[in-house]
Amino acid sequence: MSTNNELIEAIRYNVIQGRRNKDDEGLEDELTGRPGVEELVREALDKGVPLQDILLRGLSEGMQVVGEKFERKEYFIPDMLAAAEAVGTVMDILEPHLVKEGRQPRGKFVLATVENDQHDIGKNIVGIMLKGAGFQVVDLGISVPSATIVEAVRREEANFVGLSALLDTTMRFMEKTVKGLEAAGLRDKVKVIIGGAPTSPEFAAKIGADAHCRDAFAAVATAEKMAAGSM
Ligand code: B12
Numbered sequence: 561m562s563t564n565n566e567l568i569e570a571i572r573y574n575v576i577q578g579r580r581n582k583d584d585e586g587l588e589d590e591l592t593g594r595p596g597v598e599e600l601v602r603e604a605l606d607k608g609v610p611l612q613d614i615l616l617r618g619l620s621e622g623m624q625v626v627g628e629k630f631e632r633k634e635y636f637i638p639d640m641l642a643a644a645e646a647v648g649t650v651m652d653i654l655e656p657h658l659v660k661e662g663r664q665p666r667g668k669f670v671l672a673t674v675e676n677d678q679h680d681i682g683k684n685i686v687g688i689m690l691k692g693a694g695f696q697v698v699d700l701g702i703s704v705p706s707a708t709i710v711e712a713v714r715r716e717e718a719n720f721v722g723l724s725a726l727l728d729t730t731m732r733f734m735e736k737t738v739k740g741l742e743a744a745g746l747r748d749k750v751k752v753i754i755g756g757a758p759t760s761p762e763f764a765a766k767i768g769a770d771a772h773c774r775d776a777f778a779a780v781a782t783a784e785k786m787a788a789g790s791m
Pocket residue numbers: 619620623624626627628630631637640641644676677678679680681682683685686721722723724725726727728729753754755756757758772773774775776777779
């Protein structure tokens with residue numbers, strides 16, 4: 561019998577090992593036959609482990625360690641990809657548990673990873689947590705040009721834009737998107753919330769975004785405050 565903490569720790573560890581399921585070997589250890597991220601997440605859901613713990617302490621923190629290993633040159637790109645795929649496969653399992661049916665939507669988000677940037681795990685976590693909190697989410701995917709984001713805001717009559725960037729070199733497309741919203745006369749119709757490792761509150765202020773959120777919890781709290789008109 562695993563405790564909740566042991567399960568979260570096992571999820572985190574198996575993300576670091578890039579193991580989707582029991583058939584996968586593991587990047588550093590030989591683990592074939594032992595439960596992988598998929599089996600562990602299902603067990604955690606059965607046991608009622610809070611979704612936020614699975615998402616943030618298990619999956620996100622696991623990816624954080626993967627990033628540190630990449631920085632130390634212990635991991636390479638295929639290793640990062642294996643870990644990302646392990647996280648990606650469980651998103652579909654988690655999503656139905658987060659989305660509460662029959663609620664009055666609190667507002668509509670257009671969500672995107674900016675141009676030239678292919679990182680989407682953080683954005684996807686933010687998206688499913690927002691849905692779980694009762695927001696509608698139109699996810700435009702990765703490497704989305706600012707003009708496409710602006711057009712989607714107009715078409716969807718969105719109240720919020722959520723922009724994600726994980727690279728120093730792609731952050732500037734957030735500013736381009738804010739400018740594009742201004743030029744299209746849409747800037748005062750939407751709140752712009754940004755996130756991703758290289759971004760900061762200072763950067764958000766500098767580019768004229770309304771808020772920066774360091775994680776998916778903060779994104780939900782900020783969106784809730786904005787929807788209630790208190791921010
Ligand atoms: C996985 C990964 C990849 C995968 C991405 C797979 C995928 N489907 O996403 C792959 C292998 C494709 C990849 C490629 C590259 N990567 Co990469 N990658 C990572 C890694 C290890 C993890 C990112 C991640 O998923 N984190 C976990 C999630 C949950 O955290 P998060 O994204 O930060 O999201 C949270 C918050 O930031 C916030 N948030 C995020 N987005 C948003 C949006 C909104 C609206 C809000 C409110 C909040 C919010 O909430 C999230 C949840 O709590 C990071 C290391 C790191 N420490 O971040 C490097 C990292 C980002 N990559 C890096 C690099 C250099 C690259 C490459 C250039 C490598 C190369 N030489 O080719 C390419 C670039 C490809 C491209 N054009 O985008 C560098 C970036 C350095 C920099 N500062 O610019 C990092 C930091 C690694 C490193 N330490 O060097 N990468």
